[in-house]
Amino acid sequence: MSNRITNRFALGVAAASLLVGCGGSQSLVGHPNVIAPAAQRARLALTRGFGTVFAVTPSGKESVLHAFAGGADGANPRAALLNVNGVLYGTTSSGGTYNGGTLFTITPSGSETVLHSFGGSGDGANPVAALINLDGVLYGTTRNGGVENSTCAQGCGVVFSITPSGTETVVHTFGGYPNDGAYPIGDLLDVSGTLYGATKGGGSDSCGSGGSAGCGTVFAITASGEESVLFSFGAKHDDCCPSAGLADVNGTLYGTTVIHSGKVFKITASGDESPIHRFKGYPNDGAKPYGGLIAVSDTLYGTTEYGGAHKRGTVFSVSTSGSETDLYSFPGGVQGGVPHASLLDVSGIFYGTAGEGGASNRGVVFAITPSGTESVIYSFKGYPDDGETPDAGLIDVKGTLYGTTEYGGAGARRSET
Numbered sequence: 001m002s003n004r005i006t007n008r009f010a011l012g013v014a015a016a017s018l019l020v021g022c023g024g025s026q027s028l029v030g031h032p033n034v035i036a037p038a039a040q041r042a043r044l045a046l047t048r049g050f051g052t053v054f055a056v057t058p059s060g061k062e063s064v065l066h067a068f069a070g071g072a073d074g075a076n077p078r079a080a081l082l083n084v085n086g087v088l089y090g091t092t093s094s095g096g097t098y099n100g101g102t103l104f105t106i107t108p109s110g111s112e113t114v115l116h117s118f119g120g121s122g123d124g125a126n127p128v129a130a131l132i133n134l135d136g137v138l139y140g141t142t143r144n145g146g147v148e149n150s151t152c153a154q155g156c157g158v159v160f161s162i163t164p165s166g167t168e169t170v171v172h173t174f175g176g177y178p179n180d181g182a183y184p185i186g187d188l189l190d191v192s193g194t195l196y197g198a199t200k201g202g203g204s205d206s207c208g209s210g211g212s213a214g215c216g217t218v219f220a221i222t223a224s225g226e227e228s229v230l231f232s233f234g235a236k237h238d239d240c241c242p243s244a245g246l247a248d249v250n251g252t253l254y255g256t257t258v259i260h261s262g263k264v265f266k267i268t269a270s271g272d273e274s275p276i277h278r279f280k281g282y283p284n285d286g287a288k289p290y291g292g293l294i295a296v297s298d299t300l301y302g303t304t305e306y307g308g309a310h311k312r313g314t315v316f317s318v319s320t321s322g323s324e325t326d327l328y329s330f331p332g333g334v335q336g337g338v339p340h341a342s343l344l345d346v347s348g349i350f351y352g353t354a355g356e357g358g359a360s361n362r363g364v365v366f367a368i369t370p371s372g373t374e375s376v377i378y379s380f381k382g383y384p385d386d387g388e389t390p391d392a393g394l395i396d397v398k399g400t401l402y403g404t405t406e407y408g409g410a411g412a413r414r415s416e417t
Contacts, residue, residue: 067409205234307367
């Protein structure tokens, strides 16, 4: 069994639990974006580190800018970074004062500052999505936190805003099934000043699993906090669990769901939703598109975490009419596998991360052409000298790529017991 899959089992990950989580009661444990109990995270961190921020050039020169120390410093970053005037902003999914995660800044030279600790009274907790800059104010989501209710024992999550100086405000608290979404884990999208996103749970349909967490939603929200559910998944119990952000192509939004092998869907601003491609899985198609889509010249590109010729995930393209092509099937091993994040387009070359494989089986940064030629530009080494498990996408700042790893770094004392 691969290191990546072993790690996921250590977090309580199994395909069966994903099916329960999509429509079952409260916990969505069973997917990497679900925050494992603090005791499990602490045990893993003792042997694997609390995660890193790294920089890597397209030629493969990598450096660790910051190794998280856990505790007040935060731990386990699982989202892409955001560049604001040369300062990088990001989040950790755990750690901080209340162990609900942090929001931090870091300079390209590695000077890191915690601006906010999540998890206080009424606040969100466990952010796993990237931040977005809207008119100088940053917006984001937390998977948990907010107000506890009968369907969300740890809260259904929030949309929050934060100033660059660190003043945080909860903009919207999700209410969950049946009138609102729950567990927002995908990135927000700005379309003419309105933010759009998806929640993995909540909505009007229980998915028939015996619980009431709901099957997920697409929502819109204004900067002032006026939120509306555009669409609730779960019709005929075959659609569930959007786990990534949305992409905009000429005013139509595109996204993915992950139940069964997953699908690509489109939705209008008025909430008219329809599937354009349903993934078939191994051996001829990808499965489980957990990473978000990117639009390049009206063609959408993305990754699937599983499926493909080797069951280790794919890079795919899909037209807005639904014509899909698998550009590359990850073989695992030194070439990497199990990509979990969206791609980054830099001058016609796509860059991404895969959480499995590489020379040390700690994950890789890869490059791939639109025609499907893939190359590994960096293999992570893991604790104590390097990061491990890069689950988030990359950003480009003046020709250097920046990202995060969920584990690794020197911020923990190694212990195998």
